[in-house]
Structures are given as structure tokens and as C-alpha cells.
Amino acid sequence: MIDKVVEDIDAAIADIGDGATVMIGGFGRAGQPVDLIDALIRQGATDLTIVNNNAGNGDVGLARLIQLGRVRKIMCSFPRQSDSWHFDEKYRAGQIELELVPQGNLAERIRAAGAGIGAFYTPTGVGTQIADGKESRTIDGREYILEYPIRADFALIQAFRGDRLGNLVYRETARNFGPIMASAATATIVQVDEIVEVGGIDPEAVVTPGIFVDRVVPVGYRPWLDADGAFIGGVDVNGEPVPAAGAEKGGEA
Amino acid sequence: MATRISRIELAKRVAADIPEGAYVNLGIGAPTLVADHLPEGRQIVLHTENGMLGMGAAPDAAHVDPDLINAGKQAVTANPGAAYFHHADSFGMMRGGHLDFCVLGAFEVSQAGDLANWSTGEPGAIPAIGGAMDLAIGAKQVCVMTDLLTKDGRSKLVAECDYPLTGTHCVTRVYTDHAVFDVTPDGFAVVERFGDTTHAELEQLTGLRLVDRTAG
Numbered sequence: 001m002i003d004k005v006v007e008d009i010d011a012a013i014a015d016i017g018d019g020a021t022v023m024i025g026g027f028g029r030a031g032q033p034v035d036l037i038d039a040l041i042r043q044g045a046t047d048l049t050i051v052n053n054n055a056g057n058g059d060v061g062l063a064r065l066i067q068l069g070r071v072r073k074i075m076c077s078f079p080r081q082s083d084s085w086h087f088d089e090k091y092r093a094g095q096i097e098l099e100l101v102p103q104g105n106l107a108e109r110i111r112a113a114g115a116g117i118g119a120f121y122t123p124t125g126v127g128t129q130i131a132d133g134k135e136s137r138t139i140d141g142r143e144y145i146l147e148y149p150i151r152a153d154f155a156l157i158q159a160f161r162g163d164r165l166g167n168l169v170y171r172e173t174a175r176n177f178g179p180i181m182a183s184a185a186t187a188t189i190v191q192v193d194e195i196v197e198v199g200g201i202d203p204e205a206v207v208t209p210g211i212f213v214d215r216v217v218p219v220g221y222r223p224w225l226d227a228d229g230a231f232i233g234g235v236d237v238n239g240e241p242v243p244a245a246g247a248e249k250g251g252e253a
Numbered sequence: 254m255a256t257r258i259s260r261i262e263l264a265k266r267v268a269a270d271i272p273e274g275a276y277v278n279l280g281i282g283a284p285t286l287v288a289d290h291l292p293e294g295r296q297i298v299l300h301t302e303n304g305m306l307g308m309g310a311a312p313d314a315a316h317v318d319p320d321l322i323n324a325g326k327q328a329v330t331a332n333p334g335a336a337y338f339h340h341a342d343s344f345g346m347m348r349g350g351h352l353d354f355c356v357l358g359a360f361e362v363s364q365a366g367d368l369a370n371w372s373t374g375e376p377g378a379i380p381a382i383g384g385a386m387d388l389a390i391g392a393k394q395v396c397v398m399t400d401l402l403t404k405d406g407r408s409k410l411v412a413e414c415d416y417p418l419t420g421t422h423c424v425t426r427v428y429t430d431h432a433v434f435d436v437t438p439d440g441f442a443v444v445e446r447f448g449d450t451t452h453a454e455l456e457q458l459t460g461l462r463l464v465d466r467t468a469g
Contacts, residue, residue: 027303028326029319080381088379100380104344104387111341124387127421172337173304174320179339231318237328239319
């Protein structure tokens with residue numbers, strides 16, 4: 001019987017070794033596999049290459065991993081943020097390598113890896129610094145540059161619900177990099193709010209089919225959902241609790 | 254003295270040019286304001302590159318959902334008929350030429366329509382591209398919304414960009430606080446001046462020879 005459920009989150013990421021390339025899903029707080037990242041921080045693997053859209057925010061998650069000096073290289077599209085101070089410090093000190101990739105090229109390079117594409121020509125970045133040193137070709141009168149896939153040893157992603165076969169659905173814009181990263185890693189480890197019975201996800205609605213998933217770790221509903229997975233709010237856009245809003249206004253708008 | 258219009262007035266001016274039925278991406282920063290001023294009665298579908306079509310207005314505080322955000326990582330809502338998708342599909346919509354209109358910010362725009370908006374190239378500066386390069390080459394019509402002058406008084410319209418490029422020959426129109434400019438084979442053409450601003454003042458502010466294509 002196929003059963004990809006791993007209840008113990010530390011066991012689920014135990015084999016991430018020093019020097020591994022790890023994709024981490026998420027765009028802002030949305031889709032960030034915060035429990036898996038915390039487990040990776042506890043686990044101790046170092047000399048990591050991280051693939052993420054950003055380079056950490058604040059003092060937690062990926063930012064903490066960077067602060068601890070565990071990231072050798074990061075591949076991302078948008079490292080500069082108002083709260084990316086740990087990356088900024090390491091970068092200016094020459095203690096972290098950056099491969100800056102336009103966001104669409106990042107996504108397509110990840111997708112290409114999962115889809116078995118050897119390389120592809122893209123118009124994004126033509127005539128810019130991104131094109132320096134890359135092969136280019138004119139096709140039907142338009143110039144393109146050659147970009148190569150990004151593969152990883154591990155992908156850490158967040159989904160909303162999963163089953164023991166690894167079928168996944170996401171929630172709103174938290175889907176972002178999840179489906180493509182799941183396809184591009186040797187081992188894909190997913191934190192889900194809830195495990196449902198096999199057959200509990202409509203086959204028409206499965207976003208990531210289980211073939212792309214290796215381990216599914218249930219972590220409980222995210223703080224802005226109730227015990228049935230319905231939205232209750234009470235958080236800011238970063239998921240931090242805020243005092244009961246609408247108490248004076250009477251709640252529902 | 255040349256007349257300037259406010260950010261809000263400029264956002265309204267940009268919004269007025271977005272046609273019925275358009276699929277539109279609004280860049281991070283000032284262009285986001287355009288969303289609040291879309292003309293009544295037109296169905297315009299907003300794309301946000303982190304993975305949604307049909308983006309709606311900001312929610313009230315009680316309905317902030319960290320899973321539902323725009324490319325600037327601000328809380329938004331989903332309009333009826335919205336769709337979610339992953340990043341490769343989202344950027345395929347841009348690169349594949351499916352978006353009708355996008356509005357970006359700029360450090361510099363050249364007479365040839367080259368755009369620089371991601372790096373000042375200063376040593377020690379932390380770079381950030383995000384989706385700008387994909388948008389610049391992807392949308393059918395790429396517009397820039399910006400102040401004409403930098404904080405220290407330099408024109409953002411230039412003969413050639415000094416800053417690292419985001420894309421080449423991609424900008425078609427520039428909406429500024431002084432005037433609206435089209436990129437043409439003859440250089441920048443002024444298509445609309447705001448308030449008392451004169452053509453001569455615009456040429457003085459930009460240091461460029463400008464074509465006059467204003468209606469009146």
C-alpha cells in the first residue's frame with residue numbers, strides 16, 4: 001500500500017544532507033512551508049543551495065537559516081526587501097553566493113527540470129545583464145537566450161490538503177511555486193494542513209498529482225482557519241495574530 | 254512653472270486608457286494605485302503574477318488572508334470568476350503575449366523604449382528583478398507610470414539608459430506627472446500636457462527634443 005504520510009516532521013526531513021540543493025516554496029507568507037523550514041533549522045544541514053523567490057524576511061524561516069550561515073548559495077528573483085537584513089549582511093560581506101534569476105525564468109527553469117526539458121530559449125532578459133555569457137538565437141525574427149533547468153535534491157512545499165498517495169490541493173495564491181517545485185526535486189516533502197481519505201479529493205480538482213510527491217506531513221490548519229478549514233482571520237498579511245478586528249464594527253462586511 | 258498632477262490624478266489618467274475586456278498587470282508601487290481608479294462599467298481583469306486572474310480590492314482588516322496576496326505581498330480579494338494558477342502558468346501568460354496591458358515603474362526610459370527599473374547598479378546595492386523583465390517583454394502594451402523627474406531633478410526620460418536594463422524596445426507609452434509621452438521612431442512624442450505645462454518646458458526638463466502630438 002502506498003502511504004506517503006510521515007507524522008514526524010523531523011523524521012520527514014532527516015536525510016537532507018550538507019551541500020544539498022533545496023527548493024523552498026512560497027511567495028511572501030503565502031505557501032511558505034514554515035514548519036518544514038523550522039525543522040530544517042533544527043536538523044542542522046549546512047552548505048545548502050536554496051531556491052526560493054526571495055532571500056528571507058525578518059528573523060525567521062529562510063532568513064534564520066541564512067543568519068545561521070547554513071546557506072552557501074541562493075537562487076532567487078527578488079532578494080531585496082525592507083526586511084531582508086540577514087541576506088543583505090551576508091551578501092555585502094561576501095558570505096553568500098547569489099544567482100539572480102528573473103521570476104518567470106526561475107519558474108520555467110524549475111518547470112523544465114520537472115518536465116525533462118534539456119534547456120529552452122526565452123525572450124526574458126534579452127539585451128540585459130541577465131543575457132551576459134548566455135547563448136542566444138533569433139527565431140522567427142525575435143531574439144531569445146538559452147536557459148537551463150534547475151533541479152533540486154529536495155523540495156519543501158506547503159499545500160492545503162493531501163492524501164496518502166500524495167495528491168495535493170493548495171489554497172488561493174499560496175499555490176505559487178508548489179506544483180512546479182514538487183516536480184523538480186528528487187524528494188518532494190510537503191506540509192499539509194490536513195490529510196484526507198483517498199478519494200476525498202475530487203480527481204478533477206487535484207492540482208499536484210501524487211506521482212510528484214514523496215512525503216506528506218500533516219501540521220494542522222494554518223492559524224487563520226478554524227478546525228474545519230474555514231476562514232476565520234484574526235491575522236495580518238504575514239499571518240501574525242492581530243487583536244480581534246471588527247469587534248466594534250460587528251464583524252462581517 | 255510646469256504644472257504637476259498628483260499620483261491619484263495620474264492613476265486615474267492611466268486607468269482611463271485601459272479598454273473594456275483587457276487583461277492587465279499593474280506593477281509594484283505607484284502602478285498599484287491604478288486598480289482603485291478603473292473606469293466604472295468596464296470589465297477589466299487584473300492579473301497578479303504570483304498566481305491569480307480576477308484580483309479584487311484590498312479587504313477590510315477582519316478579512317485579511319495571508320494566502321491571498323498580490324505581487325507586492327499586500328492582502329487582496331478575489332473577484333467572482335477569479336482563477337488561481339502556479340508560477341509557470343502565470344509567467345506563461347506574460348511571456349506568451351496573453352496580457353493586453355501592463356503598467357510599470359521606472360528609473361529611466363530611453364527614446365528607443367528601453368526600460369531600466371530594477372537596479373541602480375551601485376556597489377553594495379542589493380538587486381531585485383522579480384517579474385519586471387518578464388512583464389517588460391511580455392505584455393502587448395507596456396506602459397510606464399512615473400514622476401518625470403527624480404528626487405534630485407534629473408529627467409527619467411533619457412536619450413539612452415545609464416542604469417542596467419530591464420528590457421529593450423518594450424515601452425510604448427510613459428505617463429508622468431507633467432505629460433503623457435509616446436515612444437515613436439522619431440523619439441518621444443508629447444501626446445498630452447497637464448495644466449499649464451508647455452512643450453518648451455518639457456524639452457527643458459528632459460533635455461530632449463520632443464515631438465508635439467498633442468490634440469489641441
